Amino acid sequence: MNELEHPTSEPYGSKEGKDLVSGITIFPMEPHVPRKSDIDPKAARRAERQVATMFATSSLMIILFVVAYVKIPNTTLITIPVIGTVNANHLATGFAFGMAILLIGIGAIHWAKKLMPDVEVTQERHALTSREEERQEVASSFQRGKAESGFAERKIIRRSLLGALALFPVPLIVLLRDLGPLPGTRLRETIWEKGMHLVTDATYRKIKASDVPLGGLINAVPENLLEIEHEEENLNQRGKASIIVVRMDPADIVSQQGENWDYQGILAFSKICTHLGCPTSLYQQRSHHLLCPCHQSTFDLSDSGNVVFGPAARRMPQLAITVDSEGYLIAQSGFDQPVGPSFWERG
Amino acid sequence: MSTTEESIMAPEHASAQGKGGSVAYFIDDRLASANFTKRLLDKVFPDHWSFMLGEIALYSFIVLLLSGTYLTLWFNPSMTEVIYNGSYVPLKGVKMSEAFSSTLTISFDVRGGLLIRQIHHWAALFFVAAVSVHLLRVFFTGAFRKPREINWVIGTLLLVLALLEGFSGYSLPDDLLSGTGLRIAQGIIQAIPLVGTYVSMFLFGGEFPGTSIMPRLYSIHILLIPGILLALITVHLIMVFYQKHTQFPGPGRTESNVVGFRLFPIYMAKAGGFFFVVFGITVLIAAFVTINPIWLYGPYTPSQVTAGSQPDWYIGFLDGAVRLMPNLETSLLGHTISWNIIVPALVVPGIMFTALGLYPWIEAWATGDKREHHLLDRPRNAPTRTGLGVMALTFYMILQVAGGNDVIAAAFNLSINSMTWTFRFLLFALPPVAFVITKRICLGLQRRDNDKLLHGYETGRVLRLPSGEFLEIHEPIGEVERAKILAKPDVIPMELPASVDANGVRNPKAAKSVMRAKLSQWFYSDVIPTPTDEELQEAANHAQHELHAAQSHIKEIASH
Numbered sequence: 001m002n003e004l005e006h007p008t009s010e011p012y013g014s015k016e017g018k019d020l021v022s023g024i025t026i027f028p029m030e031p032h033v034p035r036k037s038d039i040d041p042k043a044a045r046r047a048e049r050q051v052a053t054m055f056a057t058s059s060l061m062i063i064l065f066v067v068a069y070v071k072i073p074n075t076t077l078i079t080i081p082v083i084g085t086v087n088a089n090h091l092a093t094g095f096a097f098g099m100a101i102l103l104i105g106i107g108a109i110h111w112a113k114k115l116m117p118d119v120e121v122t123q124e125r126h127a128l129t130s131r132e133e134e135r136q137e138v139a140s141s142f143q144r145g146k147a148e149s150g151f152a153e154r155k156i157i158r159r160s161l162l163g164a165l166a167l168f169p170v171p172l173i174v175l176l177r178d179l180g181p182l183p184g185t186r187l188r189e190t191i192w193e194k195g196m197h198l199v200t201d202a203t204y205r206k207i208k209a210s211d212v213p214l215g216g217l218i219n220a221v222p223e224n225l226l227e228i229e230h231e232e233e234n235l236n237q238r239g240k241a242s243i244i245v246v247r248m249d250p251a252d253i254v255s256q257q258g259e260n261w262d263y264q265g266i267l268a269f270s271k272i273c274t275h276l277g278c279p280t281s282l283y284q285q286r287s288h289h290l291l292c293p294c295h296q297s298t299f300d301l302s303d304s305g306n307v308v309f310g311p312a313a314r315r316m317p318q319l320a321i322t323v324d325s326e327g328y329l330i331a332q333s334g335f336d337q338p339v340g341p342s343f344w345e346r347g
Numbered sequence: 348m349s350t351t352e353e354s355i356m357a358p359e360h361a362s363a364q365g366k367g368g369s370v371a372y373f374i375d376d377r378l379a380s381a382n383f384t385k386r387l388l389d390k391v392f393p394d395h396w397s398f399m400l401g402e403i404a405l406y407s408f409i410v411l412l413l414s415g416t417y418l419t420l421w422f423n424p425s426m427t428e429v430i431y432n433g434s435y436v437p438l439k440g441v442k443m444s445e446a447f448s449s450t451l452t453i454s455f456d457v458r459g460g461l462l463i464r465q466i467h468h469w470a471a472l473f474f475v476a477a478v479s480v481h482l483l484r485v486f487f488t489g490a491f492r493k494p495r496e497i498n499w500v501i502g503t504l505l506l507v508l509a510l511l512e513g514f515s516g517y518s519l520p521d522d523l524l525s526g527t528g529l530r531i532a533q534g535i536i537q538a539i540p541l542v543g544t545y546v547s548m549f550l551f552g553g554e555f556p557g558t559s560i561m562p563r564l565y566s567i568h569i570l571l572i573p574g575i576l577l578a579l580i581t582v583h584l585i586m587v588f589y590q591k592h593t594q595f596p597g598p599g600r601t602e603s604n605v606v607g608f609r610l611f612p613i614y615m616a617k618a619g620g621f622f623f624v625v626f627g628i629t630v631l632i633a634a635f636v637t638i639n640p641i642w643l644y645g646p647y648t649p650s651q652v653t654a655g656s657q658p659d660w661y662i663g664f665l666d667g668a669v670r671l672m673p674n675l676e677t678s679l680l681g682h683t684i685s686w687n688i689i690v691p692a693l694v695v696p697g698i699m700f701t702a703l704g705l706y707p708w709i710e711a712w713a714t715g716d717k718r719e720h721h722l723l724d725r726p727r728n729a730p731t732r733t734g735l736g737v738m739a740l741t742f743y744m745i746l747q748v749a750g751g752n753d754v755i756a757a758a759f760n761l762s763i764n765s766m767t768w769t770f771r772f773l774l775f776a777l778p779p780v781a782f783v784i785t786k787r788i789c790l791g792l793q794r795r796d797n798d799k800l801l802h803g804y805e806t807g808r809v810l811r812l813p814s815g816e817f818l819e820i821h822e823p824i825g826e827v828e829r830a831k832i833l834a835k836p837d838v839i840p841m842e843l844p845a846s847v848d849a850n851g852v853r854n855p856k857a858a859k860s861v862m863r864a865k866l867s868q869w870f871y872s873d874v875i876p877t878p879t880d881e882e883l884q885e886a887a888n889h890a891q892h893e894l895h896a897a898q899s900h901i902k903e904i905a906s907h
Binding site: 026027028029030069074075083086087089090091093094095097098099100101102103104105106107108109111112113116117118120121122123124125128176177179180181182183186187201219221231232235236238239240242271275276277278279280281282293294295296297307309310311312313314340341342343344345346347 | 389390391394426427428434455456458459461462465494527530531533534535537538539540541542543544545547548549550551552553554555556557558559590591597598599601602603604605606607608609612613616617619620621622623624625626627628629630631633634635636637648649650651652653654656666669670671672673674675676678681682683684685687688691719721752753763764767826827829830833
């Protein structure tokens with residue numbers, strides 16, 4: 001019944017020409033306006049040629065693709081205005097492949113639009129609701145099954161089954177246990193400790209206090225990071241223990257997180273943002289502000305690393321430093337608080 | 348006739364039916380599929396450009412499956428450290444994970460590898476974009492209404508999964524940019540109250556970054572989420588097929604029919620061709636426009652970051668929300684609640700997607716409209732819905748723009764602090780303004796529609812009469828447009844129930860019903876009725892009269 005077709009202009013619904021469902025006035029279908037290719041055989045032949053040309057060009061493009069793939073070395077670079085310097089093999093194969101596919105698509109659509117019939121067809125919708133009797137039959141089937149199973153009456157079976165089903169996912173969850181260790185105190189600890197040398201981030205050289213320029217910034221890590229050979233542990237510790245070392249005029253220091261935690265205006269702070277853990281990297285030496293590039297949290301290093309702007313809620317942890325007998329920077333102690341982003345157990 | 352005879356006969360029928368016949372008989376002898384196949388071939392789909400948006404999403408997904416399968420042939424998701432020794436000179440001798448190094452290999456040493464990577468990344472961007480715009484089309488035309496609510500919910504799930512799938516794939520190359528994104532995601536997970544640190548430790552196999560996350564993300568990205576996506580997309584399409592597509596109002600279109608073209612051959616050619624168009628354009632863009640040049644970002648290391656780091660566009664709104672949130676954190680009984688993280692990164696998107704998924708029921712509840720709808724609303728004819736949609740979109744767009752506040756600040760030399768404050772203010776101030784303006788525009792368009800019905804359209808021909816009077820000729824609008832305008836459904840707001848019944852007894856349910864009725868009246872407020880048949884008739888007579896008058900004037904002028 002849903003195959004009815006009305007290419008004519010008969011309106012649907014009631015005699016008054018209203019849609020029986022929505023009550024909207026129904027207008028007859030607009031008359032079909034023939035296309036040029038419908039009435040002019042020349043136009044139809046032209047369209048046919050165009051479609052065939054597109055399909056044929058597509059085949060040529062595939063040949064071009066194979067030739068380009070084989071013949072152009074993957075190392076050849078060419079410079080093209082606007083695009084810049086690119087890999088010639090990439091560009092040629094991409095162009096040929098893309099055009100080959102695109103031409104099939106455009107050809108098929110052109111064919112459909114110009115040469116296939118464009119008279120709109122009407123099809124009736126079928127009801128999306130079953131008849132009431134059918135619904136009743138489903139309900140009675142269900143009731144019959146329910147009665148036959150005895151699910152309602154046999155309480156002891158029902159309850160024990162529900163209990164068993166409730167417990168059945170437990171192994172599925174327990175089996176995930178060894179995905180990783182329990183948090184423990186990991187997030188609270190870094191490998192910084194008393195007397196640990198500060199070494200530069202890239203070349204692992206000890207930092208002489210007299211070599212830190214006024215207004216300068218040095219990325220540093222603890223010297224014992226070098227001793228951690230286990231790759232994973234090394235990465236994890238680097239993610240927590242990275243610090244920045246800055247030097248400012250001691251007169252500019254408004255406050256610190258502890259007394260004499262600086263050494264002659266040299267201050268060390270955690271590099272890991274207290275918001276979501278990005279390494280902070282932008283330091284404005286005049287304002288002593290440290291900016292995190294991820295969400296623009298801004299910390300004032302001259303004032304205990306307090307947050308002056310942005311979504312971070314906690315100040316940047318400061319590392320107390322001093323120098324050893326040879327004048328190299330060392331830590332007075334480890335961090336006195338967890339570094340990095342917050343967590344539930346942090347307190 | 349026995350079955351044996353039938354199957355012996357079959358080849359003869361087949362030869363009469365052409366080459367395809369024998370295949371058809373082979374299948375039908377085993378599945379009795381003739382009836383279904385006939386209905387499939389003859390199935391009518393309505394034609395409208397906006398119905399292609401969902402198609403773009405589907406075709407991008409197919410391109411993603413294809414290109415992704417190729418990538419798996421070379422990509423190695425391991426985080427084991429290696430020293431790079433491939434053909435990209437600037438990174439030679441640099442320590443990096445195998446994930447990053449194999450991505451470099453795909454980009455520089457595998458012929459066509461870069462092309463496949465670029466196709467995959469562009470197709471991912473198009474996929475999420477097409478899903479989003481398709482969702483907007485379905486929303487603004489009311490296509491989500493009964494009986495299509497289930498498919499709307501599936502669509503919402505598909506959007507959420509598409510975001511997760513995109514983010515997990517974006518993270519896999521283990522470059523500096525995506526690693527920073529992963530670090531942020533880890534920080535968000537860690538901030539979940541109660542279980543955050545446990546979830547993070549289990550997911551990452553310990554602390555961030557660890558060496559487990561890439562293989563795990565890999566199986567999520569190439570197996571788990573695509574599997575669910577594929578299943579849901581299949582159900583989504585079967586539902587569209589079974590319930591038949593909605594159509595825009597127009598001549599001959601009713602609630603109980605579908606007007607359009609048959610699947611075979613028109614849509615086979617058009618939709619099939621469109622797949623090749625989407626695929627072809629994706630390949631051409633991949634060939635000409637570089638996306639995600641990971642070799643410029645370098646390998647990830649947890650102590651480095653790039654300035655102006657931006658996620659792929661579809662994560663932008665989340666990043667914006669996180670940037671705008673004030674820095675609230677509570678310490679309670681030895682526990683930390685990071686409002687600055689959980690509100691923008693979990694609560695806000697949670698509310699956004701829940702409200703989105705439930706919208707069909709919210710609207711049906713507010714309007715009391717429980718009817719089936721197969722004719723689409725023109726957005727102007729549902730001003731409150733359109734207003735709400737633009738309001739939500741405005742909220743989203745402000746978050747999206749705020750996600751790039753550092754880039755904007757750098758480009759226009761603005762203060763990032765004042766920009767953040769401006770966005771915080773706009774996030775609450777602009778959406779209501781957008782609602783009011785949109786609703787006004789919709790109502791204005793409705794009035795204009797009525798004007799066109801009653802007075803025709805302005806031809807632009809102006810006559811100067813001998814009396815010096817100017818007269819613009821109006822012509823009646825065409826039947827197609829007339830049908831479109833007159834298809835505006837009549838809306839019936841719920842009536843306020845009596846608080847006491849005929850006997851003076853208080854109706855206990857009245858308060859709730861009053862609220863609903865008021866909601867319904869608000870939703871349908873400022874209704875502009877379509878002209879009645881009498882008004883239309885009168886206007887037609889008037890127009891006829893005017894036209895005659897004008898014509899006689901013209902004749903008069905001509906005769907002089």
